[in-house]
Amino acid sequence: MGLPSPTYRNIIQQAWPLMLANIAHPLLGLVDTAIIGNIGSTHELAALALGTLIVNFIYWNFGFLRMSTTAFAAQNTGESNSIALWQNILRASMLALSFGVILVITQTFLINTTLHWINASDHAHSVAKDYLSLRLWGAPITLLHFVVTGLLIGLGETRKLLYLQILLNGINAFLSILLAGYFSLGVKGIAIGTLVAELVVVSLSISIVITLFKKDRQQYNKNDISKSSYFRHITHTLFLYEKMIPLLKSNREIWIRTLFLLGSFFAFTRWSGQFGDNVLSANHILLQLIAFSAFFLDSYANVTESYIGQSIGSHKQAFFFNAYKKSTLLAFITALSIAISLMIIGPTLIAWLTDIEPVVTISIELLPYALLYIACSFLAFQLDGVFIGANATAALRNSSIVSALIFGVMWLVILQQGSKEQLWWAMISYILTRGALLYLQLPKLIRETFQ
Numbered sequence: 001m002g003l004p005s006p007t008y009r010n011i012i013q014q015a016w017p018l019m020l021a022n023i024a025h026p027l028l029g030l031v032d033t034a035i036i037g038n039i040g041s042t043h044e045l046a047a048l049a050l051g052t053l054i055v056n057f058i059y060w061n062f063g064f065l066r067m068s069t070t071a072f073a074a075q076n077t078g079e080s081n082s083i084a085l086w087q088n089i090l091r092a093s094m095l096a097l098s099f100g101v102i103l104v105i106t107q108t109f110l111i112n113t114t115l116h117w118i119n120a121s122d123h124a125h126s127v128a129k130d131y132l133s134l135r136l137w138g139a140p141i142t143l144l145h146f147v148v149t150g151l152l153i154g155l156g157e158t159r160k161l162l163y164l165q166i167l168l169n170g171i172n173a174f175l176s177i178l179l180a181g182y183f184s185l186g187v188k189g190i191a192i193g194t195l196v197a198e199l200v201v202v203s204l205s206i207s208i209v210i211t212l213f214k215k216d217r218q219q220y221n222k223n224d225i226s227k228s229s230y231f232r233h234i235t236h237t238l239f240l241y242e243k244m245i246p247l248l249k250s251n252r253e254i255w256i257r258t259l260f261l262l263g264s265f266f267a268f269t270r271w272s273g274q275f276g277d278n279v280l281s282a283n284h285i286l287l288q289l290i291a292f293s294a295f296f297l298d299s300y301a302n303v304t305e306s307y308i309g310q311s312i313g314s315h316k317q318a319f320f321f322n323a324y325k326k327s328t329l330l331a332f333i334t335a336l337s338i339a340i341s342l343m344i345i346g347p348t349l350i351a352w353l354t355d356i357e358p359v360v361t362i363s364i365e366l367l368p369y370a371l372l373y374i375a376c377s378f379l380a381f382q383l384d385g386v387f388i389g390a391n392a393t394a395a396l397r398n399s400s401i402v403s404a405l406i407f408g409v410m411w412l413v414i415l416q417q418g419s420k421e422q423l424w425w426a427m428i429s430y431i432l433t434r435g436a437l438l439y440l441q442l443p444k445l446i447r448e449t450f451q
Contacts, residue, residue: 003156006307006323011330014306017162018153018299026295028169032190035180044187047127051187054114054128055135058103060262064254065096065146066153067305068247071391073154074306078313082216083233089209090238091247092147100140107136127187134191141202148205153302154309160208164201172197246391253393257400264404268427271411275420282362283420285353286370289346293338293374294381300331301385308389317450328382335378339371346371362420369424376428379435387438392445399437406433 004010029052036048069092076085103110111132115125152161172193179189217230237243265287272283307323342349350363387396407430414422 003307003310006319006326008326008330011300011303011307011323011327014156014158014303015299015330017158018302019296021158021162021165022295022299024165024169026291028172031169031173032176035176036187036190039181039184040186043121043123044127046121046124047131048187048190050115050118050124050128051131051135051191054111054118054132057114057262058110058136059139059142061255061258062096062099062143062146063258064251065092065099065143066150067254067388068092068250068391068393069147069150070154070302070305071250071309071388072247073151074309074389075313075391077155078310078316081313082219086213086216086234087238087243088247089147089151090234091244092150093144095247095251096143096147097140100143103136103139103143107133107139110136131187131191134188134195138195138198141198145198145202145205148202148209151209154306155212156306158303164205167204168197168201171200250391250393253397254388257393257396260400260404264407264430267408267411268423271423272420275423278356278358278362279420281354281356281359282366285350285359285363286366288353289342289349289370290374290377293335293342293377296334296338297331297378297381300327300334301381301388303327304382304385305389308386309391312390312449315450317446320446320450324382324386327385328378331378331382335375339375342367342374343371366420366424369421369428373424373428373431376435377431379439380431383435383438383442386442387445390445390449392441395438395441395445399434399441402437403430403433406430 003014032048032052033045036045040048069089072088072092073085076082076088111129115128149161152158175193175196176190179185179193180187181189183189185192269280269283269287272280304323304327307327308320311317311320311323346367347364350360350367354360354363384396387393407426410426410429411418411423414426
């Protein structure tokens with residue numbers, strides 16, 4: 001196991017399966033929406049939108065399980081420390097299953113609380129409750145899949161992730177059409193299809209992990225370490241509290257970082273509403289273009305996590321610099337290419353997304369600000385990957401908190417006479433600040449890591 005040398009070609013070969021896997025996820029949401037949009041009622045479509053929004057928000061808060069697992073897996077691989085690798089995977093898996101069980105137990109409270117804050121009809125709320133109840137029963141396997149995803153990224157097995165995502169989408173789409181359409185189960189059929197698809201794919205993911213584990217065990221057997229001794233080495237310090245601290249601390253810092261990141265986008269959306277529904281709708285459309293660009297930039301960040309983690313584990317400073325510089329250049333070229341492409345086709349895409357004339361006009365007027373955001377965002381994405389791979393999560397937390405606070409202060413200062421353009425300038429400053437703060441911490445990270 002381990003990544004090839006960080007050449008441009010190898011980085012792209014690692015990144016493109018992640019790009020396709022990232023794009024495949026929202027496509028599934030479009031399939032589900034199309035099914036209910038054609039065979040269901042307005043209430044059911046609203047319920048699907050509510051349910052998807054809430055379940056995505058809940059699971060997104062547990063993204064730290066993926067990120068921290070990637071960091072530890074990459075570093076342990078770089079160290080050639082198979083025992084530590086599987087100890088960290090088992091600890092992360094136990095943590096994921098524990099959180100999953102908590103979500104199952106508290107699902108009624110979570111569903112009622114979240115739906116209480118969202119205005120919708122009683123019928124839509126009722127259907128959304130059924131959808132969420134079914135989806136949250138799958139919380140343990142969903143969170144466990146986060147750990148497997150983190151492991152495969154950390155090991156550089158990105159093609160396996162693409163195959164798993166294609167399988168997940170294929171099974172899910174088939175079952176959604178069958179259950180929601182043919183058997184007329186509606187939104188409930190969508191939820192059941194997703195639950196079954198996740199169960200099948202997680203089972204396959206676990207089998208992949210077991211295969212990787214067996215390869216490591218066979219390598220240890222070649223070194224005259226018995227099978228029973230190999231298991232004893234893994235379980236000997238598995239449950240020691242001091243061994244759990246690094247994982248728990250890393251997860252805590254990434255969780256805080258994610259909360260402030262989500263809070264910044266929530267604030268941007270909320271403050272957009274001050275300018276009326278047309279501006280709110282226009283900014284929502286532009287955020288979808290930003291989210292689309294993130295599918296590509298996040299792929300390079302994920303690959304960077306793996307390369308940086310393995311370079312630190314193997315104490316190869318040249319490998320670190322090579323991976324960082326080349327992946328960042330590729331991310332910059334990608335961000336610039338996306339911005340230029342959207343400058344050309346953006347107005348057409350906006351017209352496809354809505355035919356409401358005032359919204360189209362405002363969206364096109366504000367499009368340059370969204371494109372500037374995309375062009376500037378590559379550094380924050382890349383340095384997120386560097387600091388996650390290095391497991392330097394305190395710096396990630398601090399940069400997210402400070403940049404979110406600066407964003408909020410900027411808007412409060414210009415609130416009385418602020419314009420929709422100034423709100424976008426505040427948002428652009430937010431992403432620039434995130435990248436700049438991490439960049440200023442980079443020399444310290446390198447110095448402490450390779451001293």
